[in-house]
Amino acid sequence: MYESAKVSDDADRTAFRRAEKQYKLYYEQDSKFYRKKKLPKPVDLSALLDFNQILHDFNENGVLPDGIRAAAGADSPVFCIENRPGFYFIPGALSLKEQCKWIKESLTNFPQPPNRTNHNAIYGPIADLFDSAKANKVLVQEDPTSETCIDTNKWKFCDDDEEDVAKAKRRGCKSVSASVLLRKLRWSTLGLQFDWSKRNYDVSLPHNDIPDALCKLAKTHAAIAMPDGEEFRPEGAIVNYFGLGDTLGGHLDDMEADWSKPIVSISLGCKAIFLLGGKSKDDPPHAMYLRSGDVVLMAGEARECYHGVPRIFTDEENADIGALELELSLESGDSFAEYIKTSRININIRQVF
Numbered sequence: 001m002y003e004s005a006k007v008s009d010d011a012d013r014t015a016f017r018r019a020e021k022q023y024k025l026y027y028e029q030d031s032k033f034y035r036k037k038k039l040p041k042p043v044d045l046s047a048l049l050d051f052n053q054i055l056h057d058f059n060e061n062g063v064l065p066d067g068i069r070a071a072a073g074a075d076s077p078v079f080c081i082e083n084r085p086g087f088y089f090i091p092g093a094l095s096l097k098e099q100c101k102w103i104k105e106s107l108t109n110f111p112q113p114p115n116r117t118n119h120n121a122i123y124g125p126i127a128d129l130f131d132s133a134k135a136n137k138v139l140v141q142e143d144p145t146s147e148t149c150i151d152t153n154k155w156k157f158c159d160d161d162e163e164d165v166a167k168a169k170r171r172g173c174k175s176v177s178a179s180v181l182l183r184k185l186r187w188s189t190l191g192l193q194f195d196w197s198k199r200n201y202d203v204s205l206p207h208n209d210i211p212d213a214l215c216k217l218a219k220t221h222a223a224i225a226m227p228d229g230e231e232f233r234p235e236g237a238i239v240n241y242f243g244l245g246d247t248l249g250g251h252l253d254d255m256e257a258d259w260s261k262p263i264v265s266i267s268l269g270c271k272a273i274f275l276l277g278g279k280s281k282d283d284p285p286h287a288m289y290l291r292s293g294d295v296v297l298m299a300g301e302a303r304e305c306y307h308g309v310p311r312i313f314t315d316e317e318n319a320d321i322g323a324l325e326l327e328l329s330l331e332s333g334d335s336f337a338e339y340i341k342t343s344r345i346n347i348n349i350r351q352v353f
């Protein structure tokens with residue numbers, strides 16, 4: 001379906017929206033290969049900031065592109081964008097081993113109840129999703145016609161070939177495979193739980209704490225963006241999961257009490273494009289690559305800047321995760337590597353109060 005001219009005009013109204021459309025994944029409509037294989041439309045990526053390249057050039061000969069500077073006081077290079085104060089980019093902040101660790105945690109422990117995920121609203125709490133997908137399990141709704149049924153909102157994992165699944169299907173009960181649910185996992189929250197419907201933190205909700213090792217990592221990287229003499233206090237984290245074609249629209253993270261404290265944002269898996277706009281969506285955004293292991297900090301004025309992720313690259317040529325995939329499969333077999341080769345995970349850690 002083509003958008004009407006009016007809708008399209010409205011959608012293109014702001015510089016941020018235009019950039020989102022520029023970088024988003026679109027497919028060729030009339031390619032003769034169209035029926036066989038959808039071909040992504042080529043995109044001009046020449047204007048993107050590539051902090052990997054910037055780091056390389058800086059280490060080689062000390063030069064930086066116009067508008068980029070290295071932050072003082074960091075042990076290894078941390079870059080800033082001159083017209084976006086409070087924004088920090090730490091290329092390759094996490095080692096391969098650390099990346100593997102947090103990918104595995106993001107898929108196994110972080111979505112475990114009582115932490116909430118996007119699936120809670122439909123299925124209630126789901127335990128062991130990743131292992132269930134690995135074991136080809138199916139989530140089946142409790143049969144409402146059964147005498148033993150107490151709650152039709154109850155779902156349980158069954159083996160695909162179990163009588164329970166066949167019976168439930170015969171009776172018209174809903175079922176969904178764990179691997180589909182894993183693909184549709186879009187977010188989980190740890191530490192203080194963010195309530196997306198009310199757009200605030202609900203401190204009354206039960207949760208698992210942010211693991212100490214992740215707190216330590218966040219504190220270490222946050223230090224450069226903290227007000228003098230203060231230590232970052234990780235209180236809540238949102239984990240975003242991206243698959244092919246998924247995007248995160250331009251938004252502000254404005255639900256925390258004190259914007260002088262940074263949000264620590266960790267990228268894992270496939271390479272993505274990140275847009276960092278200004279305080280208005282009319283300000284043209286900076287577009288940059290985010291690779292696995294990069295950390296971004298947004299503090300102070302940068303907390304008032306629109307940002308989003310219009311594109312992830314899941315194809316072998318552009319995803320830039322060869323070494324990570326290898327390390328993951330050597331450490332843990334194929335299941336995590338299979339997931340991450342077409343996915344991206346973002347963990348963003350926040351001081352809420």
Ligand SMILES: O=C(O)CCC(=O)C(=O)O
Nearest residue numbers: 238240253265309346348
């Ligand atoms: O995925 C990212 O890198 C950004 C995530 C983000 O902006 C958010 O969760 O608010």
